[in-house]
Amino acid sequence: MDLNLKVWRQAGPDAPGRFETYAMRGVSEDMSFLELFDVLNEQLEGRGEEPVAFDHDCREGICGSCAMMIGGRAHGPETGTATCQLHLRKLVDGDTIAVEPWRAAGFPIIKDLAVDRAAFDRIVEAGGYITAPTGSARDANEILVPKEAADAAMDAAACIGCGACVAACPNGAAQLFTAAKYSHLSLLPQGQPERYTRVVALVEETERWFGSCTNHGECEKACPKEISIDFIALLNRDYVKAQLKNRALTGQKR
Amino acid sequence: MTHTQEVSTADHRGGADDADRLARYTGPPIPVRRPRHPVLRFWSTAVGKKWVMALSGLALLGFVLAHMVGNLKLYLGESHFNEYAEWLRDLGEPALPRTVLLWGMRLGLIAAFGLHIVAAAQLTRINHKARPVQYQSHRDYVAANFASRTMRWTGVIVALFVLFHLADLTWGNANPDFVPGDPYDNVIASFQRVPVAIIYIVANLALAFHIFHGAWSMFQSLGWNNPRWNAVRRYFAATFAAVIAIGNISMPLLVVTGVVTK
Numbered sequence: 001m002d003l004n005l006k007v008w009r010q011a012g013p014d015a016p017g018r019f020e021t022y023a024m025r026g027v028s029e030d031m032s033f034l035e036l037f038d039v040l041n042e043q044l045e046g047r048g049e050e051p052v053a054f055d056h057d058c059r060e061g062i063c064g065s066c067a068m069m070i071g072g073r074a075h076g077p078e079t080g081t082a083t084c085q086l087h088l089r090k091l092v093d094g095d096t097i098a099v100e101p102w103r104a105a106g107f108p109i110i111k112d113l114a115v116d117r118a119a120f121d122r123i124v125e126a127g128g129y130i131t132a133p134t135g136s137a138r139d140a141n142e143i144l145v146p147k148e149a150a151d152a153a154m155d156a157a158a159c160i161g162c163g164a165c166v167a168a169c170p171n172g173a174a175q176l177f178t179a180a181k182y183s184h185l186s187l188l189p190q191g192q193p194e195r196y197t198r199v200v201a202l203v204e205e206t207e208r209w210f211g212s213c214t215n216h217g218e219c220e221k222a223c224p225k226e227i228s229i230d231f232i233a234l235l236n237r238d239y240v241k242a243q244l245k246n247r248a249l250t251g252q253k254r
Numbered sequence: 255m256t257h258t259q260e261v262s263t264a265d266h267r268g269g270a271d272d273a274d275r276l277a278r279y280t281g282p283p284i285p286v287r288r289p290r291h292p293v294l295r296f297w298s299t300a301v302g303k304k305w306v307m308a309l310s311g312l313a314l315l316g317f318v319l320a321h322m323v324g325n326l327k328l329y330l331g332e333s334h335f336n337e338y339a340e341w342l343r344d345l346g347e348p349a350l351p352r353t354v355l356l357w358g359m360r361l362g363l364i365a366a367f368g369l370h371i372v373a374a375a376q377l378t379r380i381n382h383k384a385r386p387v388q389y390q391s392h393r394d395y396v397a398a399n400f401a402s403r404t405m406r407w408t409g410v411i412v413a414l415f416v417l418f419h420l421a422d423l424t425w426g427n428a429n430p431d432f433v434p435g436d437p438y439d440n441v442i443a444s445f446q447r448v449p450v451a452i453i454y455i456v457a458n459l460a461l462a463f464h465i466f467h468g469a470w471s472m473f474q475s476l477g478w479n480n481p482r483w484n485a486v487r488r489y490f491a492a493t494f495a496a497v498i499a500i501g502n503i504s505m506p507l508l509v510v511t512g513v514v515t516k
């Protein structure tokens with residue numbers, strides 16, 4: 001099949017950028033979108049041009065590295081898939097497709113399609129963990145977790161931190177990411193001791209980098225793991241609860 | 255729990271080699287000073303402001319509904335309508351002196367409007383800063399609808415309309431036929447002017463769109479989310495918006511077309 005790619009080229013963080021059009025002829029429809037870029041880069045290198053920089057790693061939708069705004073949608077038109085899982089057969093033969101990097105103040109462009117998502121690390125450092133002694137694994141069922149709770153926590157833990165929620169959000173908010181990080185801990189017994197300290201820490205850190213959630217619901221549709229905005233409601237609710245809880249008596253900070 | 259301030263990110267730009275610097279371009283977190291007082295601290299976050307927007311929005315929804323119900327008395331005739339207007343002033347008597355409760359409600363309403371608008375303005379600024387460079391290709395929205403994406407504009411239209419509405423029917427400066435204490439005739443005289451009727455109709459359409467998103471969004475911001483009720487939230491918002499639109503638009507429409515007269 002044939003595709004025309006309009007790819008955002010930008011030499012460096014502060015360099016000006018522009019769209020460059022590449023005609024891809026006779027590519028296999030069984031290729032993934034990243035493989036299309038491999039082919040493109042091979043051709044560019046063959047012509048002695050600079051290949052397109054883009055992030056990728058696992059190529060099976062679990063690492064969250066790949067990040068492209070494809071035809072105005074984060075990770076392209078397919079729902080519930082990352083860019084690496086988008087097959088060309090899902091696209092229309094002969095189409096012209098614009099490919100852009102994520103755009104957000106918290107995700108500065110490094111080069112071409114690669115953006116720096118270290119802001120997500122800052123958020124996780126602020127509260128996306130539990131304080132627990134590490135060491136050998138504990139015995140199974142030592143802490144009882146109902147199957148339903150484990151499933152709900154797993155739905156949130158499916159977040160691969162790709163940043164599609166921020167990219168898709170008209171406000172550039174990272175609420176879905178933060179809500180996922182918050183929920184997968186707070187739905188489990190291990191997350192309870194720091195629950196209210198965590199929610200405040202996460203919300204405040206998130207807002208240093210990203211916009212505010214106005215409930216467009218765009219993130220939920222863009223998320224390759226289809227994480228629900230129900231988790232955002234949980235985050236909002238617990239943030240207000242954290243204001244009212246007597247945290248001194250729950251043994252939590254502040 | 256660790257504070258971000260304790261996390262050393264100082265070596266991100268300086269000292270690191272080129273690859274490292276490129277990889278961690280984000281740099282250290284911007285130190286944000288948050289106020290100490292719990293109320294101000296809550297307000298300092300966007301989640302806090304959205305909570306305030308939701309609650310003030312809820313209050314405004316209540317007002318809009320009550321205002322419409324009261325004004326539909328227009329169809330029962332002059333004496334009913336004027337009686338209702340008087341009753342608003344008498345409300346709370348004899349426990350409270352005349353008009354005190356009305357003024358209390360007005361002050362509450364002004365506070366709700368004020369908070370709603372200030373929070374909206376501040377959140378808009380935050381969101382503009384969060385994406386300084388827009389997407390350069392066409393965005394293909396999936397979930398964000400016309401109502402949710404025009405909240406800013408419908409909000410501004412409604413706010414300007416409220417000022418006009420007060421000047422028209424409360425203070426009277428936008429209504430040459432205004433007679434203090436004669437609300438029924440004032441309303442009819444005002445709506446009989448075609449441009450004014452159009453202003454009312456357009457503003458109420460904007461209000462309906464605003465409510466269509468706001469009355470749903472409010473539940474999310476307050477964290478009122480339960481799969482058992484989630485579908486109802488959408489119906490609630492849609493129905494509320496439709497009722498307000500039909501009720502409020504019917505009045506200028508029926509007056510300007512001559513169905514309802516003095």
Ligand code: FES
Nearest residue numbers: 059061064066084
């Ligand atoms: S490359 Fe790992 S998720 Fe796409």
